[in-house]
Amino acid sequence: MQAKYLNKATDLAKDLITRAVSHGDIVVDATVGNGNDTLFLCQLVGEKGKVIGFDIQDVALERTREKLSEKNMLDRVVLINSGHENLKDYIASGVSAIMFNLGYLPGNNHNITTRYETTLKAIEQGIDRLKKNGVMTVVVYPGHREGLIEKEKLLEFLSTISQGRVNVLKMEFINQVNNPPLVIAIEKK
Numbered sequence: 001m002q003a004k005y006l007n008k009a010t011d012l013a014k015d016l017i018t019r020a021v022s023h024g025d026i027v028v029d030a031t032v033g034n035g036n037d038t039l040f041l042c043q044l045v046g047e048k049g050k051v052i053g054f055d056i057q058d059v060a061l062e063r064t065r066e067k068l069s070e071k072n073m074l075d076r077v078v079l080i081n082s083g084h085e086n087l088k089d090y091i092a093s094g095v096s097a098i099m100f101n102l103g104y105l106p107g108n109n110h111n112i113t114t115r116y117e118t119t120l121k122a123i124e125q126g127i128d129r130l131k132k133n134g135v136m137t138v139v140v141y142p143g144h145r146e147g148l149i150e151k152e153k154l155l156e157f158l159s160t161i162s163q164g165r166v167n168v169l170k171m172e173f174i175n176q177v178n179n180p181p182l183v184i185a186i187e188k189k
Contacts, residue, residue: 009181010101012171013137014040016185017097020135021045025096028129029053030084030122031114034106035064037099042073051077052091054084057112060105084122091129098126098134102150103141113146116153123157123186127166130188138186143179151182158184165189 014037021027023046029038032055041051055061061079068074080090084100100122104113119138126136142151158168166189172182 009139009171009173009183010037012183013099013101013139013185016135016137016183017041017099018044020097020133020187021049022096024048026050026052026091026094027096028087028091028098028126030087030098030100030126031055031102032060032064032079033101034060035067037101038064038077038079039067039071039073041097041099042068042071042076045076047076049076053077053079054082054087054090055079056081056083057105057108059108083118085118085125087122087125087129093129094131095126095129096131096134098130098136100136100138102139103144103147110144113144114150115146116150119150119154120157123154127161127186127188130186132188134188136186136188138184139181140184141179141181143181148179154184158186 021044025045027041029041032038032053038053061081102114104110140151142148167187169185173180
């Protein structure tokens with residue numbers, strides 16, 4: 001393993017997701033953002049798979065469309081201009097993986113951020129839609145006010161979910177300054 005692998009929470013999340021996804025699967029990017037996770041998921045599911053992506057910001061969806069179009073992968077994705085808390089309205093079940101990359105859209109308005117109220121709803125709905133052994137990753141950024149609140153509420157909520165339903169793992173950097181991100185992984189039993 002290269003040392004840089006442990007530098008980024010998003011790389012850890014991607015590694016966990018890779019283990020759960022096969023070509024032809026249905027997966028979810030719950031926070032499309034700049035489209036990096038969406039592109040990653042499109043590559044994992046292949047030509048016969050489907051990625052369903054959510055974001056409330058038009059600019060995020062447009063950036064993602066452009067990125068996927070450049071890579072000829074736009075046909076693998078359904079982009080939804082809605083909050084991830086509405087996941088249940090678009091997805092029934094049978095999802096192999098769900099990725100959350102919380103916080104705000106880099107390079108955009110930092111006042112528009114994920115909030116724990118909607119994130120907790122989305123995670124609960126996502127767990128219901130994961131197939132057996134499906135994996136959800138949540139990258140949390142507690143370096144801003146809303147992110148810190150979101151982290152606290154999220155950890156409190158996840159600690160109450162029955163271990164008979166899911167496994168929940170928390171990975172965090174303990175020697176980095178400035179409230180480093182952490183990764184939460186959830187595996188459906």
